[in-house]
Each structure stands twice: as C-alpha cells, then as structure tokens.
Amino acid sequence: MAVEIRVPDLGESVVDVTVLKWHKQPGDSVEEGDVVVELETDKANVEVPAPSSGFLESISIQEGESASVGDLLGTITETPSQAREPSQPEAPQEREAVSPQAAHHTEVQPKATPSVRRLAEELGIDISKIEGSGAGGRITREDVLAMRQAPSGAQQAESSKTVEAQPIKETTPAPSEAPARELSELERRERMSTRRRVIARRLVEAQHTAAMLTTFNECDMSNVIEIRRRLGPRFQEKYGVKLGFMSFFTKAVVAALKEFPYLNAEIDGEDIILKYHYDIGIAVGAKEGLVVPVIRNADRKSFAEIEKEIDELATKVRNNTISLEEVRGGTFTITNGGIYGSLLSTPILNPPQVGILGMHAIKERPVVVEGQVVVRPMMYLALTYDHRIVDGSDAVRFLVRIKELIEDPTSLMLES
Incomplete structure (x- = not known):
C-alpha cells in the first residue's frame, strides 16, 4: 500500500x-x-x-x-x-472512476495537480486546451494564468461565435488581457519565484485591506553613537557580538508599545485583538526579497540577547536556512532601509500587524539646539500604521516616544 x-x-x-x-x-x-x-x-x-x-x-x-x-x-x-525505476519518474495521472462500458469513451486527462485544476475551474478555463510547459508536458499554475491573459485560438474562435452578429467595435484590450509581448535580443524574461510572487501579492493586499498612513519624525543619534563608541569594544569582548543600533530600537519600540497598546494589535473581523506579548519582526534583506524573522518576547531580553538573536537569524536568512517557525507570529515590525542608504521612505505594513517602524541612514545635519545651530547625526523615522484602529494622535505620540527613548537611552539600558 x-x-x-x-x-x-x-x-x-x-x-x-x-x-x-x-x-x-x-x-x-x-x-x-x-x-x-x-x-x-x-x-x-x-x-x-x-x-x-x-x-x-x-x-x-x-x-x-x-x-x-x-x-x-x-x-x-x-x-x-x-517502486518504479529511477529512469521513469513519471507522475501518476489522475483518473476518474468510469464504468467498463464507458471506458473506451474516456479521454486521457491533461497532467496537472489538483490545485492547478481547481484554479482553471475557478477561472472558467478548459484545461484540456492548455499546452503544459512543465516537465513531461505537465500544466502549471503559470500556464493557467497565462491562458487567462492570452486566450488560445480555439477559445477565441468559440467566443467569437457568440458575438458574430454584433457590430465590430474598435477597442483597446485591457493590460491584463494583453498577450505576453515579444522580447528583443537585449531583453530577458525571468519567471518570478514563489517567494517573490507571494510577497508581491501580499503587499498589494496590504494596500487594499488596510487604511495605511505614515507619520515621520527625526531623531538625534548622538547619545546612542557615543554609548556604542564607549561600550562597544567591551560589549563585543564579553558577549561575542557587536552592540548595534537595532537593539536600541527594539527596546524603544517595546517600551512605546506598552504605552500605546493599539500599535501591538490586529483586526479580527469586527474585533480588535490586543497583544501583551512583544514579538518584534526584524526585516532582513535576502536575494528573493525581505524576510522578517521574529525576536520573541523581546521585552524579556537584554541588549546582548537581542543582538545575538538578530545576528543568528540574519545569518539563517542569508543562508536560506531560516525555518517557518522563526518567521511566524510577529506583533510589530522594524525595517532599516538606512543600511542601503535610504534617507526617507514609507514602509508597508506586514499584515495582520498594524504598525511598522522604518529606520533610515544617519546623516550629519545642522539643527537648532537651545538657540544655537549645531551639527548632529540625525536619522529620519517613519511609522506606517493602520488608521482603522490606530488614531493619528496615538501614532504621532508613539513615534515621539521612540524618538525620546533613542535620544536619551539611559532608561533603556537601566531596564536591561
């Protein structure tokens, strides 16, 4: 069996x-x-x-x-x-049970997985009219979607019968219905990976399902930079990891979330689920796009524990060894475009979360301090939030609280 x-x-x-x-x-x-x-x-x-x-x-x-x-x-x-011989790895075809009398009328079913068949059925596409591009002529999900965008000649002929008597109107096809264009010798077509396709879909869904707004502020990084300069070497010697900026921001975010709990919530139907656990997602760049591993119970962890975990998780992301369990269940996300040189951006929510903090590049800029123009290392901060449950005043005050904690990080370190 x-x-x-x-x-x-x-x-x-x-x-x-x-x-x-x-x-x-x-x-x-x-x-x-x-x-x-x-x-x-x-x-x-x-x-x-x-x-x-x-x-x-x-x-x-x-x-x-x-x-x-x-x-x-x-x-x-x-x-x-x-078992079959290794040289014959043919996939078993799906066959419906038929009576012996009707067996000689049964047609060979096209090779396709159940999910691909369901997709074709949902889109009203005759799967027998599709020429599979997969191994052994197997019909893939992409073949079905391409069929929807570029109907076959047979389908076009069939559909034309229903409009034969109608006057022909000159129309421009919608972009989604246009056939795939031919490429020049200086162009190359590349199929999107599963990760990139799903990331693209979820980002579009986030735009359509959440009332996203972004508020901005700027933060003087002088004190954090000074602490890292003074304590960094001893910190690395003792814990075997560098004292980075991310641990300060993780600590500041947790402290601010405790004061503004609706930033650490999610919408479930017509209910709001408030979360009193602080699992902070840290966006890490990978070849196929950003991956967001989660620092669980960040409120209970020291600077050293946070830095070690970030280092370990980032290594796993880049080595493609991160597990699903390590990217599940975040309650709030931090993303740092500054490592790529971004000066200012508007991050997109990571559903079902309702808040994401964007960090940016640190640049020396002239600012006014106590009536004097001085040069300080400044960072722009961006908070994108879901306005359905987070009021603008709470979002602004949340970001101001993070700014205050970063500019005077003594309390963050004392708590650790």
Missing part, C-alpha cells in the same frame, strides 16, 4: 509553494524522517520528511512546479518491487 507525501499545512497564510528540490528519486530507499523534498515559500524553505520507511515510488510534482497545501507530492511503498 502506498503512503502519500503531501504539501503540509504551513500556517501563517502560506498557501502556495514551489518544489525546490527532490532529495530522493523514484526507486530510492527512504527511512522515516528522511528529507525527501524541499519546498520554497514566501517566508522560508521547508524540508518535508518521509512519513514512513520504504521506497520512493513516484513524484507527482516536479522541481520548479507550483503546488498548494494538501497537494500530492509523491508516494512511498514498502517494497522495492512496487
């Missing part, structure tokens, strides 16, 4: 995945718990273990193809006699 390997429930709004790599091939022996396939999501790569020992019988979704939670990835059998 074959044991199925399916895309696991990955939680945290993860729906679509891409098969990144098969570590076993049909005919290979596997032990229960062995990693058989690696999946890519928008947040992290996920290793799927063998649910039982035996031999990999079949692969249903090839490397580079998309799938959804619950889709069949492959099967495992108990004995090698049931």
